[in-house]
Amino acid sequence: MSSPTGPASGLPVRMPRPRQSGRHRRPEPVAAPEGAPALVLAVPGEPSTATRSLAEELLSIARSELPGLDARIGYLDGDDQGEYPTLDAVLAHAAAERTSRYELALAVGREVSAPEGPVAVVVPLLAGPEASTMRRIRQALVDSHAAAELTDVLGPHPLLAEALHVRLSEAGLSRADRARLFTVATAADGIVLATVGGEEAVQAAGITGMLLAARLAVPVMAAALDEEGSIASIAEQLRGSGSANLALAPYLIGPEVAGDLLETAAKEAGCAFAEPLGAYPAIGKLVLGQYATALGITPQQTAQVH
Secondary structure: OOEOOEOOOOOOOOOOOOOOOHHHOOOOEOOOOOOOOEEEEEEOOOOOHHHHHHHHHHHHHHHHHOOOOOEEEEEOOOEOOOOEOEHHHHHHHHHHHHHHHHHHHHHOOOOOOOOOOOOEEEEEOOOOOOHHHHHHHHHHHHHHOOOEEEOOOOOOOHHHHHHHHHHHHHOOOOOOOOOOOOOOOOOOOEEEEEEOOHHHHHHHHHHHHHHHHHHHOOOEEEEEOOOOOHHHHHHHHHHHOOOOOEEEEEOOOOOOOOOOHHHHHHHHHOOEEOOOOOOOHHHHHHHHHHHHHHHOOOOEOOOOOO
């Protein structure tokens, strides 16, 4: 029988874990500031169930890092009559919601200040600079008539090099860890880093490519999927410098290109290819990082050293 103060003697008692102190204390998550603008993920490409699932998973990662985050999806090629709302419609809706909240507060007699700052922070779902897509995103901001702020694309960044490495290892084209003693028989000795957006995108991808080359200890060269012959040309350069077993690594999140474009490019280059970066956890953190940088907040509070 239990006593008034606890379970009977001999039964295990679950005690709360004491908070860890000192330099090894885990950082505590910081909630989104009250009234913070929405994070709107601008998704390029043809909307689909797979694209929506990818975007939702990335925003789920962002919300787990910043509780209370208002995160939404806007599609560049969406349909406002269906389940894929266009970016400008999502922004206009966010602006209308903020106005309604302000007017309601005034109506019930609350003393509130007029809303200031952006109603949303738009983060492009792009690993690198794709000029035509960015122009369309900017036009959507204009069309929405909403006070929204646009961030830069997600790369270049060391986390993208990590994600590329993981995707290559998943395809059996690289070792998961250089420190391991076993080898992968199909491991590539040269990587074609495929991007979209022309020369500017190739140069930006090259920065992440250098980080990937350092991780794999093999040469990495960037090429443009949307420029005819670019992938095959870079593949020949790598072969000419001594690489015999090439792999195509998409420097892409996924929605930016048609599904068969990678396979076609890989055939032209005569090499195997890995999957796009997709919903790799680091991508969600980079999305949140762009939002947080725009607002000057830190998603994770650094533990105080005692």
